[in-house]
Amino acid sequence: MNTVPTFQRKSIQRDAILEVLASTKRHPDAIWVYEKVKQQIPNISLGTIYRNLSELSKNGMILELHAKDNVKNYDFTVSNHAHFVCSSCGSITDVSSTDNTVSTIDGNHIDYMSVMYYGVCKDCLKTAN
Amino acid sequence: MNTVPTFQRKSIQRDAILEVLASTKRHPDAIWVYEKVKQQIPNISLGTIYRNLSELSKNGMILELHAKDNVKNYDFTVSNHAHFVCSSCGSITDVSSTDNTVSTIDGNHIDYMSVMYYGVCKDCLKTAN
DNA sequence: TTACTAACTAATAATGATTATCGTTACTTG
DNA sequence: CAAGTAACGATAATCATTATTAGTTAGTAA
Numbered sequence: 276m277n278t279v280p281t282f283q284r285k286s287i288q289r290d291a292i293l294e295v296l297a298s299t300k301r302h303p304d305a306i307w308v309y310e311k312v313k314q315q316i317p318n319i320s321l322g323t324i325y326r327n328l329s330e331l332s333k334n335g336m337i338l339e340l341h342a343k344d345n346v347k348n349y350d351f352t353v354s355n356h357a358h359f360v361c362s363s364c365g366s367i368t369d370v371s372s373t374d375n376t377v378s379t380i381d382g383n384h385i386d387y388m389s390v391m392y393y394g395v396c397k398d399c400l401k402t403a404n
Numbered sequence: 405m406n407t408v409p410t411f412q413r414k415s416i417q418r419d420a421i422l423e424v425l426a427s428t429k430r431h432p433d434a435i436w437v438y439e440k441v442k443q444q445i446p447n448i449s450l451g452t453i454y455r456n457l458s459e460l461s462k463n464g465m466i467l468e469l470h471a472k473d474n475v476k477n478y479d480f481t482v483s484n485h486a487h488f489v490c491s492s493c494g495s496i497t498d499v500s501s502t503d504n505t506v507s508t509i510d511g512n513h514i515d516y517m518s519v520m521y522y523g524v525c526k527d528c529l530k531t532a533n
Numbered sequence: 534t535t536a537c538t539a540a541c542t543a544a545t546a547a548t549g550a551t552t553a554t555c556g557t558t559a560c561t562t563g
Numbered sequence: 564c565a566a567g568t569a570a571c572g573a574t575a576a577t578c579a580t581t582a583t584t585a586g587t588t589a590g591t592a593a
Contacts, residue, residue, distance in 0.1 A: 277424045278532045281465070281568060282569090282570090283566095283568090283570090284560060284561085284569055284570070285560095286560095286569085286570060286571080288570080288571075289570090292540080297584090301418075303551080304550090306524075306546095306550085318572075318573090319571090319572080320571070320572040320573065321551095321552095321572095321573095322552085322553090322572070322573075322574085323552090323570085323571060323574085324573070325551060325552070326552090326570085327570095329551090329552090340518070341470040341471060341472065342470060342516070342520055343470065343478070343582070344470065344580085345474055345476075345549080345550060346549095346550070347473065347550085348469065349552085355516055355517050355518075356519075357518075357519035357520070357521065358519070358520050358521070359520075359521045359522075359523070359525065360520060360521070360522050360523075361523070361524060361525035361527075361528055362522060362523060362524055363524050363528035363587070364525065364526070364527065364528050364546090366523065366525055366527075370519075370521060379528070380521055382526035382529075383521070383523055383524065383526050383529075384523045384524045384526075384529060385522070385523040385526045386522050386523040386524075387484055387521075387522050387523075388484050388516075388519065388520060388521045389469070389484075389486075389487070389519070389520040389524065390485075390486035390487070390499075390517065390518070390519050390520075391471060391486070391487050391488075391489060391517060391518040391519075391520070392486065392487070392488045392489065392499060392512070392514045392516075393488075393489045393491060393514070393515050393516050393517065393518070394488070394489075394490070394491060394512055394513045394514040394516075395449040395490060395491055395492050395494055395512065395513045395515075396488065396490035396492065396493065396495055396497065396512045396513075397510070397511035397512050397513075398493070398495075399490055399492035399493050399512060400511075400512075413539085413540055413541070413560085413589065413590075415541060415542080415545090415588090415589095416542085417542075418542085420540095433579090434579080434580080435579085444564060447542095447543075447546065448542085448543085449543040449545095450543095450544095450580095451543070451544075451545085451580095451581085451582090452541085452542060452543075454535075454581075455542090455581090458580090458581090473551085473580095474551070474578075474579060474580090475579070476579085476580085492545070506580090507566090526585095
């Protein structure tokens with residue numbers, strides 16, 4: 276992503292968090308990761324989950340999604356790809372193609388779509404950021 | 405969007421909110437709308453802003469964006485279109501084309517992009533939702 | 534016009550996800 | 564081993580949003 280200040284020390288907790296993320300096709304939120312990691316490290320703190328998820332995404336090692344109201348979801352796959360968000364069960368899944376003309380994708384019914392580009396706008400580029 | 409239960413009564417406050425949204429190219433959040441509407445209706449409550457923005461987006465009259473951490477932004481244009489989010493100043497602007505191969509769009513530098521489809525997943529479709 | 538009532542509002546309390554703080558633990562290098 | 568410090572656990576604080584409550588307004592019908 277941007278400049279990447281790598282972690283200075285490895286930690287069992289962070290490894291466990293990454294492992295949990297890598298082992299699922301879900302795009303879980305912090306609480307889900309917390310529950311899973313607790314099975315290995317029962318006394319891990321929720322703050323540790325939040326801190327590491329935040330740092331990992333800042334370092335470009337995982338992807339932070341803003342798919343749902345007020346909740347962040349995390350994705351082990353960092354390469355650009357599209358997601359489908361179910362308005363009924365709330366699941367977030369990867370989609371195989373990017374086509375903005377269809378009303379059905381991978382068998383899921385689409386109500387609407389959103390494309391977001393993230394970066395630095397031309398005004399900020401001028402002001403030497 | 406979905407089924408649209410229209411508002412049963414008109415309200416000066418809601419009209420003012422829509423007017424503010426229609427009059428800007430920005431994609432403001434609730435606080436920004438609040439500050440603007442207060443210029444017309446000084447004693448309007450923040451709760452009224454939140455309630456009406458929520459209802460308006462449920463009715464498909466405006467679009468609710470989840471572009472940034474923990475903040476909802478609203479868009480008067482409801483048709484499917486792409487947005488650019490600046491990581492420096494936080495501005496959200498419409499982009500003119502949807503092309504996932506470029507690294508620059510409308511003069512803005514792109515770090516990464518996100519495509520989201522919203523709807524009902526195939527599993528939920530089966531369970532007759 | 535007046536009474537009725539649903540829908541709306543302002544004010545404010547509650548919620549819930551996330552972030553910050555702070556004392557402690559445990560690498561890591563000399 | 565000891566000093567320095569990254570990362571942790573526990574918990575308090577924050578902040579956007581939602582819910583609640585009591586009061587007001589607007590449409591309707593007698």
